[in-house]
Amino acid sequence: MEISKKPWSMLSVCGYKSRIDTNPDFQRPAVWSLGQKQLLIDTILRGYDIPKLYWRKIGKAPEKYEVVDGQQRLRTIFEFQAGEFHLAKNADDIDGVVVANMHYNDLPEDLRLRFDNYDLDVIVLSDTSEDEVREMFLRLQNGTSLKAQEKRNAMPGRMREFIKDLAQHQFFSRCNFANTRFTHDLVAAQMTAIEINGGPCHVRNSNLNAMYTSHMEFDPASPKSRKIRRVLAYLAQTFTEKTPELERYSVVSLYALVSHCLERYVMQGREDDLRTWFIQFEGTRAAQEDLSADEADPELLAYKERTSHSTDAQDSIQWRHDYLLRKFFEAVPDIEPKDGQRLFSHEQRLAIFRRDGGICQVRLKCNGDKCEWDAWEADHKKPWTKGGKTTVENGQVACPACNSSKDAAK
Numbered sequence: 229m230e231i232s233k234k235p236w237s238m239l240s241v242c243g244y245k246s247r248i249d250t251n252p253d254f255q256r257p258a259v260w261s262l263g264q265k266q267l268l269i270d271t272i273l274r275g276y277d278i279p280k281l282y283w284r285k286i287g288k289a290p291e292k293y294e295v296v297d298g299q300q301r302l303r304t305i306f307e308f309q310a311g312e313f314h315l316a317k318n319a320d321d322i323d324g325v326v327v328a329n330m331h332y333n334d335l336p337e338d339l340r341l342r343f344d345n346y347d348l349d350v351i352v353l354s355d356t357s358e359d360e361v362r363e364m365f366l367r368l369q370n371g372t373s374l375k376a377q378e379k380r381n382a383m384p385g386r387m388r389e390f391i392k393d394l395a396q397h398q399f400f401s402r403c404n405f406a407n408t409r410f411t412h413d414l415v416a417a418q419m420t421a422i423e424i425n426g427g428p429c430h431v432r433n434s435n436l437n438a439m440y441t442s443h444m445e446f447d448p449a450s451p452k453s454r455k456i457r458r459v460l461a462y463l464a465q466t467f468t469e470k471t472p473e474l475e476r477y478s479v480v481s482l483y484a485l486v487s488h489c490l491e492r493y494v495m496q497g498r499e500d501d502l503r504t505w506f507i508q509f510e511g512t513r514a515a516q517e518d519l520s521a522d523e524a525d526p527e528l529l530a531y532k533e534r535t536s537h538s539t540d541a542q543d544s545i546q547w548r549h550d551y552l553l554r555k556f557f558e559a560v561p562d563i564e565p566k567d568g569q570r571l572f573s574h575e576q577r578l579a580i581f582r583r584d585g586g587i588c589q590v591r592l593k594c595n596g597d598k599c600e601w602d603a604w605e606a607d608h609k610k611p612w613t614k615g616g617k618t619t620v621e622n623g624q625v626a627c628p629a630c631n632s633s634k635d636a637a638k
């Protein structure tokens with residue numbers, strides 16, 4: 229990387245306007261108010277100092293640049309010079325000259341010359357890699373109001389590229405939250421963290437930052453990457469239009485659920501079941517808010533609690549994940565394991581146990597005993613050996629005595 233520092237007159241900077249990209253993709257969108265713009269121009273007209281500008285040289289013939297730091301200052305200068313805004317109504321006189329409300333072209337010649345000849349300190353970076361530029365941008369922005377995901381979007385490495393690309397997935401257009409301050413990128417990063425971990429984990433900013441730096445060489449064609457795209461594709465097939473229930477707090481959990489189920493169950497053709505269940509679940513959850521504490525479902529209250537505090541913590545995500553899986557299997561009990569296996573899964577057992585209230589349904593040796601969670605068997609109603617499926621629908625609670633008696637009868 230080569231660095232040159234030199235003063236550029238305003239006139240020559242404005243002459244380069246068409247060759248300077250003031251909006252490269254790692255920068256944040258322009259957010260300066262008119263007041264901030266007027267203050268900058270006022271500062272320049274008074275001959276005061278303004279901070280350095282950092283440009284990266286990206287072309288030699290013709291010479292081209294992109295702005296690494298100072299994007300908003302430069303845009304403001306261009307806009308003022310092009311007559312797009314005027315100085316403040318109540319601006320103080322400059323050297324005894326009235327400037328209130330003036331556009332660039334209204335300025336008396338002396339002040340216009342002062343503007344044109346004002347020297348901007350420009351640091352030009354040449355032979356700089358993308359990663360070096362991003363690193364420099366990050367350092368320059370330290371301590372400013374750039375939010376965490378905006379900072380991550382300026383971090384070097386392939387994880388950044390992967391997440392940025394993922395945030396463009398059509399599924400996000402079906403969600404009920406906008407991409408303000410890169411919220412889609414943030415959610416995409418959280419989904420990726422969960423996938424890389426193989427299930428719920430902490431997805432706080434510090435954890436996501438660590439993921440970006442420890443996966444600098446992340447392969448967008450790796451099995452994990454392909455899995456993430458498969459889950460999002462499934463979600464996009466499930467929610468084919470904008471869905472108000474797809475809120476910021478619920479989509480990460482929904483992602484975890486689909487990711488889990490796609491590995492283990494036959495989910496093909498289940499999109500309608502998933503959508504119907506999810507919308508109904510969210511409706512039930514929302515309806516709880518009108519109920520008094522003793523009428524409300526304590527589990528749904530606990531769920532709500534976990535969607536409003538420490539939502540990025542592992543135990544909160546894990547709790548919601550377990551809960552949603554069980555509710556999904558209770559609501560759609562005929563989902564089958566992928567490999568036709570005999571053993572019921574954890575979430576199937578949970579759904580069966582809750583549905584049957586822990587009471588033995590076999591009743592060969594008992595009259596419907598109530599079982600403890602750690603002492604019961606999940607039994608196939610229609611035996612697995614006779615083609616009975618390993619589904620919540622075909623499963624039932626059996627007490628140990630009834631279960632061994634049924635086994636003996638086979």
Ligand SMILES: [Zn+2]
Nearest residue numbers: 588594627630
């Ligand atoms: Zn029994």
